[in-house]
Amino acid sequence: MTEPEAAKGVKDQAADWLQRREFWNWSAQDQSDLDTWLAQSPAHEIAFVRMEAAWRRTERLGALRKPMRLAQPLSRSRRWPILMRTAAASIAVVVIGAAGFLYVSRPSEKTFATPIGGRETLKLADGSVIQLNTDTLITLRINERERHVELKRGEAYFEVHHNATLPFEVVAQGHRITDLGTKFLVRADRGELEVSLVAGKARIDTADKNDQAHSAVLSPGDVAVATAGSLSVVRKSQSTLQTELSWQRGVLIFDNVTLAEAVGELGRYNHRKFVIADPAIARRTIYGAVPATDVDAFIRVARNVMGLKVQQKDGEIVFSQ
Amino acid sequence: MVDTPDKNRESAGQAGPGAVMSAPELRGWFAREVLPLEAILIQFLRRNWRNKSEIEDLLQEVYVRVYEAARKELPQSAKPFVFRIARNLLINRFRQQQVVAIEAVADLDTLEVSADEPAPDRAAIAHEEFRRLQAAIDRLPPRCREAITLGRIEGLNGREIAQRMGISEAAVSKHLARGMSILSDLLHREPGEGEVS
Numbered sequence: 001m002t003e004p005e006a007a008k009g010v011k012d013q014a015a016d017w018l019q020r021r022e023f024w025n026w027s028a029q030d031q032s033d034l035d036t037w038l039a040q041s042p043a044h045e046i047a048f049v050r051m052e053a054a055w056r057r058t059e060r061l062g063a064l065r066k067p068m069r070l071a072q073p074l075s076r077s078r079r080w081p082i083l084m085r086t087a088a089a090s091i092a093v094v095v096i097g098a099a100g101f102l103y104v105s106r107p108s109e110k111t112f113a114t115p116i117g118g119r120e121t122l123k124l125a126d127g128s129v130i131q132l133n134t135d136t137l138i139t140l141r142i143n144e145r146e147r148h149v150e151l152k153r154g155e156a157y158f159e160v161h162h163n164a165t166l167p168f169e170v171v172a173q174g175h176r177i178t179d180l181g182t183k184f185l186v187r188a189d190r191g192e193l194e195v196s197l198v199a200g201k202a203r204i205d206t207a208d209k210n211d212q213a214h215s216a217v218l219s220p221g222d223v224a225v226a227t228a229g230s231l232s233v234v235r236k237s238q239s240t241l242q243t244e245l246s247w248q249r250g251v252l253i254f255d256n257v258t259l260a261e262a263v264g265e266l267g268r269y270n271h272r273k274f275v276i277a278d279p280a281i282a283r284r285t286i287y288g289a290v291p292a293t294d295v296d297a298f299i300r301v302a303r304n305v306m307g308l309k310v311q312q313k314d315g316e317i318v319f320s321q
Numbered sequence: 322m323v324d325t326p327d328k329n330r331e332s333a334g335q336a337g338p339g340a341v342m343s344a345p346e347l348r349g350w351f352a353r354e355v356l357p358l359e360a361i362l363i364q365f366l367r368r369n370w371r372n373k374s375e376i377e378d379l380l381q382e383v384y385v386r387v388y389e390a391a392r393k394e395l396p397q398s399a400k401p402f403v404f405r406i407a408r409n410l411l412i413n414r415f416r417q418q419q420v421v422a423i424e425a426v427a428d429l430d431t432l433e434v435s436a437d438e439p440a441p442d443r444a445a446i447a448h449e450e451f452r453r454l455q456a457a458i459d460r461l462p463p464r465c466r467e468a469i470t471l472g473r474i475e476g477l478n479g480r481e482i483a484q485r486m487g488i489s490e491a492a493v494s495k496h497l498a499r500g501m502s503i504l505s506d507l508l509h510r511e512p513g514e515g516e517v518s
Binding site (some may be wrong): 006007008010011012014015016018019020022023024041042043045046047049050052053054055057058059111 | 346348351352356359365377378380382384385388389397450454457458469472473478479480482490493497498499501502505508509
């Protein structure tokens with residue numbers, strides 16, 4: 001029996017192959033060299049399989065993206081500032097990001113939209129910041145007389161620089177949110193408006209202004225849900241709110257949500273259609289983080305963590321047992 | 322990133338016990354059924370083998386034997402199969418050395434009893450997994466951690482990592498390989514047992 005190679009040496013080689021494949025240019029020749037190495041001995045093959053299995057598990061580490069990353073400037077190559085000045089008011093809006101669209105509808109009004117999977121940060125001259133999530137359409141009317149935003153579609157996070165003489169108001173689906181110095185998230189989804197207050201204070205007035213019950217002042221942690229005829233307020237913990245804001249970092253954090261809810265969320269960020277073929281698995285819960293626009297990462301989680309079958313055909317992704 | 326083993330995993334799931342598997346199927350089976358046993362397997366080896374510097378080589382040998390045997394015929398259940406091979410290997414080594422660890426006998430007899438534990442709650446596993454991943458990253462040496470974090474979490478490629486860290490590409494390769502290797506130990510073994518080699 002020939003003396004086996006020392007395990008340490010084999011492991012080091014496997015790690016080197018894997019990092020070369022994952023992080024550097026990888027040619028057909030490289031693949032063929034790797035195949036040769038793998039074929040040399042089962043120990044090589046096993047060490048590589050083992051290394052790869054561990055590496056795959058680290059996929060969920062996306063959730064470790066620190067919120068401080070938000071505060072860092074985007075790398076210079078990705079920075080794409082557009083500075084606009086309205087002649088009358090010299091109020092500037094800066095757009096940072098790669099996939100923003102800007103329409104000028106009326107002279108006093110500006111419209112911003114993100115595509116599915118897109119994200120934008122709008123920095124207003126008054127110091128306020130608006131972050132647009134996927135598939136969102138928003139109109140701004142900001143000048144010396146008013147700060148008025150209409151969320152026509154999608155979801156946006158507001159960090160409002162308070163100005164008592166010039167209230168900041170957001171209108172969505174006919175409901176009105178007025179800032180009293182605040183950070184809040186607004187999501188318009190299928191006839192329902194959800195307003196989550198992260199910090200400060202805000203007031204919401206629903207479309208039906210005649211009814212006294214249709215107005216509420218929100219404190220941090222409050223989540224108001226408004227429909228055409230009703231308004232309810234529930235409370236969520238800060239950590240839950242932060243989880244719901246993870247899209248700001250390009251990540252979706254699922255904290256024990258059902259598979260149905262998870263693919264519903266994922267569907268907001270991707271063009272591909274998700275189908276759960278088996279009702280029994282729709283209720284299975286899932287915990288973890290995935291990049292919002294990386295469908296393949298989610299598929300791997302479904303396969304490897306949940307043990308599901310995933311088939312892709314005609315642009316549909318079908319989950320089954 | 323190159324993505325092949327998932328397909329393998331799926332097809333391996335369709336091969337029943339006793340079936341002869343292709344190489345990708347075998348790899349998939351190994352990753353799914355055998356690697357999760359590494360924590361208890363290495364505990365078993367450590368308890369029963371005095372020379373701790375040889376544990377890694379023993380583990381490798383168990384794996385190779387498992388792999389070769391499974392290539393001929395896929396076992397019904399991975400755990401008793403793996404531990405039978407580990408036990409036989411140890412017994413052979415004991416004979417060669419003419420020493421036997423005292424605990425070994427008891428261990429060997431009780432092994433198969435615990436082969437089928439009830440499946441724990443999936444959500445709890447996911448929580449635990451996530452916590453373990455975080456802990457593993459935190460335990461990497463600082464430069465490794467930085468390279469791995471930039472690569473895995475920020476999604477940079479090797480060249481970009483080199484630029485961000487201000488070091489050569491060769492140095493990045495070393496940090497990445499070392500980081501991957503340490504992570505593989507931390508993740509395949511119990512928390513607190515990562516200080517191997």
